Amino acid sequence: MVEFEVNSPVIEAVGLKKEFSVSEQGKGFAGAVKALFSTKKRIVRAVDGVGFSIQPGEFVGYAGENGAGKSTTIKILTGILVPSAGTATVRGVVPYRDRKANAANIGVVFGQRTQLWWDLPTSDSFEMLRAIYRIKRGDYADMMKKLSDVLDLGPLMSVPVRKLSLGQRMKCDIAASLIHRPKVLFLDEPTIGLDVVAKENIRQFLGEINRTEGTTIILTTHDMNDIERLCARLIILDKGRVIYDGLTEGLRQRFGHEKVLEVEFDGRSPAKTALPNLEIVAENGSKISFKYLEDGRSGGLAAIIGKLAADFPVKDILVREPSVEVIIRSIYEKTVSLPPYDGQK
Amino acid sequence: MTPGLFLKFAVTSFRKEITYRFDYLIMILNGFLYVFIFTSLWRSVFTSAGGTFGGFTKEGIISYTIVAMVVRISFSMDDGVIPGKVRDGSVALDLIRPVSFQMMNLAQNAGYSAFHITARGIPILIVSGLLFGLHVSAGSLPASVVSLALSYLILFLLNYSVSLLSFWFIDVFPFILLKYGLINLLSGGLLPMDFFPASIRGWLDYLPFQHIFYSPAVIITGRVAPEHAWGILASQAGWVVALWIVSALMWRAGSNRLVIQGG
Numbered sequence: 001m002v003e004f005e006v007n008s009p010v011i012e013a014v015g016l017k018k019e020f021s022v023s024e025q026g027k028g029f030a031g032a033v034k035a036l037f038s039t040k041k042r043i044v045r046a047v048d049g050v051g052f053s054i055q056p057g058e059f060v061g062y063a064g065e066n067g068a069g070k071s072t073t074i075k076i077l078t079g080i081l082v083p084s085a086g087t088a089t090v091r092g093v094v095p096y097r098d099r100k101a102n103a104a105n106i107g108v109v110f111g112q113r114t115q116l117w118w119d120l121p122t123s124d125s126f127e128m129l130r131a132i133y134r135i136k137r138g139d140y141a142d143m144m145k146k147l148s149d150v151l152d153l154g155p156l157m158s159v160p161v162r163k164l165s166l167g168q169r170m171k172c173d174i175a176a177s178l179i180h181r182p183k184v185l186f187l188d189e190p191t192i193g194l195d196v197v198a199k200e201n202i203r204q205f206l207g208e209i210n211r212t213e214g215t216t217i218i219l220t221t222h223d224m225n226d227i228e229r230l231c232a233r234l235i236i237l238d239k240g241r242v243i244y245d246g247l248t249e250g251l252r253q254r255f256g257h258e259k260v261l262e263v264e265f266d267g268r269s270p271a272k273t274a275l276p277n278l279e280i281v282a283e284n285g286s287k288i289s290f291k292y293l294e295d296g297r298s299g300g301l302a303a304i305i306g307k308l309a310a311d312f313p314v315k316d317i318l319v320r321e322p323s324v325e326v327i328i329r330s331i332y333e334k335t336v337s338l339p340p341y342d343g344q345k
Numbered sequence: 346m347t348p349g350l351f352l353k354f355a356v357t358s359f360r361k362e363i364t365y366r367f368d369y370l371i372m373i374l375n376g377f378l379y380v381f382i383f384t385s386l387w388r389s390v391f392t393s394a395g396g397t398f399g400g401f402t403k404e405g406i407i408s409y410t411i412v413a414m415v416v417r418i419s420f421s422m423d424d425g426v427i428p429g430k431v432r433d434g435s436v437a438l439d440l441i442r443p444v445s446f447q448m449m450n451l452a453q454n455a456g457y458s459a460f461h462i463t464a465r466g467i468p469i470l471i472v473s474g475l476l477f478g479l480h481v482s483a484g485s486l487p488a489s490v491v492s493l494a495l496s497y498l499i500l501f502l503l504n505y506s507v508s509l510l511s512f513w514f515i516d517v518f519p520f521i522l523l524k525y526g527l528i529n530l531l532s533g534g535l536l537p538m539d540f541f542p543a544s545i546r547g548w549l550d551y552l553p554f555q556h557i558f559y560s561p562a563v564i565i566t567g568r569v570a571p572e573h574a575w576g577i578l579a580s581q582a583g584w585v586v587a588l589w590i591v592s593a594l595m596w597r598a599g600s601n602r603l604v605i606q607g608g
Contacts, residue, residue, distance in 0.1 A: 020604055075605060080440045082601045103443040115438045119361045131353045132442055 008092075010184055010216045011054040011077065016086035017240075018047040018072050046072040048240030049086070054218070056183070059210045061231030061248060062220040065332060069240040070220040074188050077218075078108050090184060104133065107177035107215075111189035114173055116161040122172055123157040126179060133180035140179070147175040150205055167198035174202065178209065185209075187219045191226055203229050224325035236328065243331070251327055258330075259301065260320045261290040266313040277304055286315075346448040354449055358456030369464045376418040376469050383410050383535065384477045399539035405568065408480045409537055411473045413562040416493065417534040419466030420500055420557075422454050427508035428517045434606040447505065447592065454501055482567025488574035492561040495581035500557050502588035503528075509592065512599030533559025553584040 024040045047069040054060055064070045075081040077088055079095035079102045088095060095102040108115070116125040130140045148154050151171045156164060164172065170190060177185060187206070191199045207230055209215050219231060227234060227248060234251060236244040244251065261278065264287045278290040292301060305317060366372070384407050391403035401409065427450065430436040439446060473479065482489075507524050511517045529535060531554035538546060538559050549555055560577050563569045569577060 071605075075437065078441055080437045080605060081603060099440065100443045100445070103441055106441075108441045110437065113435055113438060115441070117357065119364055120357065124357070128353060128357065131350045132444060134347075134350075 009053040010056045010058075011052075011088075011090050011218070013053075013073070013077070013088045014051045014086055016047050016050040016073065016076060016088060017045065017084045018069075018076060018081060019084045020044045020046060045240055047076070047083070050237070050240070050242055051086075052235055052242065052245055054216060056216055057210070057214045058233055059207075059217045059231050060219065061227035061234040062218055062237070063224070063227060063234060063328060064220075064237030068237040070237055071188055073237075074108075074186050074218070074220060078106060078186055079103060104180075105183055107180070107182035107185045109170075109173050109177045109185075109187045109190050111170065111173075111187075111192040114161060114169055115176055116169070116172055118162050119160065121158050121160055122153075122164070125161060125172075125176065126157075129176055129179050135180055139181075143179055143181060147178065150208070151175055151201075167194050170194060170198070170202065174205070178215075181213065183214075183216060185215050185217045187217065187221075189221055190219070191221060191223055199223070199226075206230060224323060224328060228324045234324075236331070238332070248324060251324060252321060258322050258327075259292045260322055260326070261292050261301075261305075262318040262320065263288055263290065263308065263314055264316040266315045268312060270308070270312055275304065275308065278308075346444055346452070350444070351448065351452045351455075354452035355456035355459065358453040359460050360456075362457055362460035366460065366464070373465050373468055376414075376465050377472065379418075380411055380414045380469060380473045380477070383414065384473070388477075399537065400568075401537065401539065404478060404480060405566070406537070407477055408566045409562050409568070411470070411477060411479050412481070412565050413534050413537075413558045415466050415470045415473070416496070416558055416561055418469060419462040420458055420497055421461040421465075422501065422504050423457055424504055424508060424521050426450070426453070427505070428511040428521075431511040431603075432515065432606060436603070437605050447596065450505060451501055454504075458497070480567070481565055482571070485564050485567055485569075485571045485574065488571050488578060489561065489565045491578055492564045492574070492581060495578065495585055496557050496561045498585045499553055499581065499588060500528075502585065502592055503553065503557075506588065506592045506595055509595045509599050512595075512603055527554060528557060531555065532557040533562060537562070553588065556581045556584055 020043070021041045022044050024042055046067075050069065050073055062070050062073070072081065076083050077090055077095055079099035082096040090102055091105050093102045093105065116122065117128060120128070126144065129135075130137075135143075148157075151174070153172060153175060156168050156172060159168075161169065161172070174187075174190060177187075190206075191202060194202070203226060206217065206219075210217050210230075217230075219226060221227060231248055234244065234246065234248040235242055260281070266286070269286065269288060275290075277293055279293070280288055281291045282289040292304065301319065308314060309317075387406045387410060388403060391398070391401075391406060398406075427436070430439065439449065442449070470479075503524065507517065507520050510520050514520075531549060531552065533555055534557070538549060538555050541549065556577075560581055564571075564574045564577065
């Protein structure tokens with residue numbers, strides 16, 4: 001067994017590609033009959049040359065639209081899928097070549113599926129995991145106690161997994177992914193479908209695990225609040241390629257000159273074209289949200305606000321930095337463009 | 346996989362069967378009905394024709410039928426598990442564990458079958474033996490146990506290999522039907538191999554099917570004397586090795602082209 005060196009990257013991906021062949025079938029009965037004799041195959045490239053390197057203890061957000069290749073990358077790194085080209089190592093192990101050795105090192109949560117045994121009481125699922133990962137009884141009891149205390153699992157333990165609510169199930173799934181103290185944790189949409197309180201609890205817990213256990217965490221999510229709250233580093237994927245890899249805060253600083261102005265008017269409000277630097281992004285009764293674009297000519301935001309207040313009956317004004325979500329949305333909608341990504345952070 | 350973990354997987358799937366199998370009285374009746382129909386059939390055929398056929402006496406064929414059918418009922422396996430997991434993508438969750446997929450499936454199958462042995466096989470064996478008359482060879486006990494274990498592995502490996510086809514085809518039901526047909530006809534579960542014409546039997550020796558129910562049944566009922574059983578056990582073991590290699594190769598090729606459905 002190769003000892004993993006402390007100072008080398010914990011995850012290394014170079015030029016990963018994954019192609020799927022999709023057979024196409026025409027519509028209706030005729031299409032089905034035709035498909036019997038000739039199958040038209042189309043190659044879909046889900047991941048198209050993805051590369052990055054992650055250091056121990058990092059908390060990395062992995063973002064992208066549906067079909068951008070997030071889940072496929074995660075499945076390569078967890079040893080489930082074999083890449084069509086490129087290489088990957090996780091703690092020095094090639095996951096798709098030595099799946100079992102890799103599996104012992106990592107924890108995985110797929111938000112859309114449970115890894116617990118559907119028919120068993122929750123406690124039996126954890127006992128099963130103890131046997132699978134050969135956890136010593138003492139270590140198991142310690143970790144179980146820690147997880148139960150923080151996630152409040154106690155009352156859930158005797159309930160069959162199929163009777164847990166989504167939020168309860170997710171807490172148990174996350175606990176299940178950590179019971180063997182993995183050094184690397186992959187979270188694929190762990191907050192999907194959860195309410196605000198449950199999301200917040202899980203975020204707090206993940207942040208704490210990252211700090212106290214030094215667990216390297218890769219998080220894919222559609223909820224940019226997850227990333228903003230937790231991930232110092234952000235990798236953005238588009239059409240199977242990395243288009244941004246850097247600090248989450250860096251993204252905001254880069255596009256921070258775009259501010260959002262929320263104004264509540266008392267009665268009369270401006271027409272769309274009234275102000276050159278303001279673009280209406282949302283309208284809700286007397287409340288209007290503008291996107292403010294700094295162009296260096298109109299005397300800055302203060303001048304704009306002054307002009308707005310002089311011309312219209314303004315009740316309240318709020319200036320906000322754009323959220324990461326807004327920035328990413330504008331990247332996808334091509335209203336802002338990133339410089340071509342050259343593979344360097 | 347350690348024996349402890351193997352047992353844990355088996356016990357878990359045994360318990361799952363108990364949870365969901367409240368219809369097991371019906372399943373006992375169904376199995377018993379099969380034994381009743383076939384033993385009655387052979388009894389009337391052999392009584393009206395008289396003498397022996399294919400080397401079987403009337404008592405011999407009835408004992409053979411009870412044993413072969415009870416083994417067939419006991420060795421129930423759920424063919425739909427792996428194709429179902431591939432179809433809905435949950436196979437991904439088996440692959441994130443540091444355990445062999447094949448051993449895990451074998452263990453889960455063993456637990457499933459353990460339920461069918463205790464809940465159906467043994468009760469049907471006792472009732473049928475008392476009602477229809479069962480003669481087994483006490484001296485063949487060690488060879489019988491080994492033969493049963495090997496026949497279980499052959500059946501499992503056949504099922505497992507057919508299930509792995511789901512890595513290539515979304516719908517493997519036709520293959521499962523084909524396998525059922527071949528096993529029903531050629532494994533000795535319904536019809537002993539001795540009833541086939543010699544020309545066909547020669548070909549069947551090149552296939553694994555007769556080692557599933559025919560081989561253990563002839564050893565258990567003493568049709569093959571214990572001192573002659575070792576040749577059969579050796580070819581059973583040979584088939585286990587061959588099918589194990591086939592399934593390992595299929596796994597290697599299949600996991601390269603696995604697609605996880607539903608993201």
